[in-house]
Amino acid sequence: MKSVRLTLQHGPETVHPMHRFVAEHDAFSRYRMVNWNHANDHNALIFHVVGDREAYERQLAELDDPITADVTAGEADTAREEGEPFYVYVREEPGELGEQLVAAFSRGSLVPIPPLEYRMDWSVRFGLVGEPADIRAALETVPAEIETTVERVGDYRGGGSALERLTERQRKALRTARTLGYFAVPREASIEDVADELGCAPGTASEHLRKAQRNVMERLEL
Numbered sequence: 001m002k003s004v005r006l007t008l009q010h011g012p013e014t015v016h017p018m019h020r021f022v023a024e025h026d027a028f029s030r031y032r033m034v035n036w037n038h039a040n041d042h043n044a045l046i047f048h049v050v051g052d053r054e055a056y057e058r059q060l061a062e063l064d065d066p067i068t069a070d071v072t073a074g075e076a077d078t079a080r081e082e083g084e085p086f087y088v089y090v091r092e093e094p095g096e097l098g099e100q101l102v103a104a105f106s107r108g109s110l111v112p113i114p115p116l117e118y119r120m121d122w123s124v125r126f127g128l129v130g131e132p133a134d135i136r137a138a139l140e141t142v143p144a145e146i147e148t149t150v151e152r153v154g155d156y157r158g159g160g161s162a163l164e165r166l167t168e169r170q171r172k173a174l175r176t177a178r179t180l181g182y183f184a185v186p187r188e189a190s191i192e193d194v195a196d197e198l199g200c201a202p203g204t205a206s207e208h209l210r211k212a213q214r215n216v217m218e219r220l221e222l
Contacts, residue, residue: 003156009147010122023120027052032115047088067092104141108134170212
């Protein structure tokens with residue numbers, strides 16, 4: 001079993017109109033598919049979006065090929081995340097391109113690892129786990145109009161959240177620092193303020209934060 005990190009680069013002819021819309025508007029900072037199901041020739045997809053919800057809903061209604069979608073409010077990952085977080089539940093009958101991509105990455109031993117990041121350059125980035133032969137076959141069957149880049153190949157290390165590596169003390173230190181504004185720009189609280197809230201020495205609070213940040217950064221796919 002191998003794990004790869006892939007980027008599929010779309011062009012004007014293949015990018016989905018909603019991906020294009022989000023990429024072309026500064027009001028959006030995040031767009032990713034967090035879960036999906038393909039059954040009976042239909043897709044059920046869940047997207048997490050951060051940005052202008054009203055503009056997104058208006059664009060959905062104006063699509064040349066309307067899709068069925070429910071939009072619900074979400075919670076921000078951080079207290080100061082830019083834009084409004086929301087979720088989009090989509091039910092659609094995939095077109096020819098969508099069917100080709102589903103067929104490519106659902107063969108044999110393959111397991112796509114969420115989330116699928118829809119980036120502002122029209123690319124889609126995600127992880128894929130499976131037998132090397134199935135991975136090679138999938139890459140060979142991606143439509144020629146889509147440029148495929150393998151960014152990393154290795155053993156599967158798990159798809160859990162970066163936060164899962166934190167100890168309870170580290171998690172509490174991060175949560176307290178965020179709430180007080182320690183990570184704000186400009187900074188609204190000092191390490192002494194964080195230490196007072198945690199009930200420990202400033203050096204101890206600083207050590208908890210450093211270790212927590214290291215654990216998170218080592219886990220992130222950048």
